[in-house]
Amino acid sequence: MKKTDLRRLLAAGLTIGAIMTALPACAVQSSSPSGTATPGTLKAVPGFDPAAKTISLGVITALSGPISATASEQIVGQEAYWSAVNAAGGIEGYTVKLVPADNQYNPQLAVQAYQGIKDKSVMLSGILGDASTDALLPILNQSESLAIPSGQSAKFVKEPGLAANFTSYQTNVFNAISHLIEKGEASKDTRFCAMVQDEQSGKARVEALNYAGEKFGFKPGATAHFAPLDASFTAQVQSLKNDGCEVVVFGGAANLTPNLVAAATQLDFKATWIAEFYAIADSFRTSPIADYLSKNFLLTGPGANLDDTSVEGIKNLTSQLKGKPATMQMVYGYIQGITAHAILKKAIELGDLSGDGLRNAVNQLDSVSYQGLQGDVAFGPVESRRLPQTTTLFGYDAAKPYGLSAKEVAYEAPNNNPAF
Incomplete structure (x- = not known):
């Protein structure tokens, strides 16, 4: 990450030093008769270190280039969400970290960015740009990985490798x-x-x-x-x-x-x-x-007026920013954090943080609510998924x-x- 981009994020009032740490990749094996582990015996996979009790999520966005000033704010929104979760004990005791990668809002760089972090993250909690998401879909499907797109095309809701979560x-x-x-x-x-x-x-x-x-x-x-x-x-x-x-x-x-x-x-x-x-x-x-x-x-x-703290999500985001102004891109990232949290919690419950386990977790989810920032998302099997209808x-x-x-x-x- 360029120094100018780092300063931009730090100016938002949050430290992101931890999200630049690359965790070692580990092989995944399951020893339970049903093919999954219990939450107490979760097996290591790339991006999940059970000994350190850390889960890492990749985020592919424009850390440099013409739209980096606003796109980088999505990471600040995600980090704000996870700061609150981690301060409250994480997810079942596991701390969540972010691993960012730069695609410069260029689909030709998306694959390169993914290759740099795929062994350091259990899933992607953001891919900036519909074209970048399209470029990565074949790779995600081949490796049975999961990503939350930072795009809003309705077609993404029916993709098994994606957990689309925004109004289209x-x-x-x-x-x-x-x-x-x-x-x-x-x-x-x-x-x-x-x-x-x-x-x-x-x-x-x-x-x-x-x-x-x-x-x-x-x-x-x-x-x-x-x-x-x-x-x-x-x-x-x-x-x-x-x-x-x-x-x-x-x-x-x-x-x-x-x-x-x-x-x-x-x-x-x-x-x-x-x-x-x-x-x-x-x-x-x-x-x-x-x-x-x-x-x-x-x-x-999504959202409401950015100073309307009667909305739970605005109130919580604002609290985590510690007096710094919120932006709508931060709300966007905060929503992605809520979705990733629901998926990870379900995957831990089911005992498998591998790509296949995360996809199964999305299939097992019902609906997810977003603290008043948008309507609910119906997950479950792809044929029954439904994006919010609110704008x-x-x-x-x-x-x-x-x-x-x-x-x-x-x-x-x-x-x-x-x-x-």
């Missing part, structure tokens, strides 16, 4: 469109369009847009595409303006938003943009783009923490698609 892109887009129509800010006569990457996350958003069109009786307009590291969006915004787009589903991260707003301002394009929370960075609150964001962006995500909808307000002001907390549109 599809549901967030549908909920946002439903909210606009319900509030009279849009109608079936509105020109709904999209600006997305030409990959899984973009396809998921377009799928939701088409589904919303069927439900609400409109025909979607133009779809413009971009690459994750594009620096100019004049051509895309011009095409959307030429098509008369009034609401645009945007699939970009925070590194792209300033250039997007620059192009929209230059072209006097004043559509409503529907975007995920990670299109925003805290630094935007004092930037020239804040005014455009406040007038034109509707943001989706918190935010306006942009530079005076609010992280610039997010909740319009609707845990909004759930009527007649949503259960497949999402």
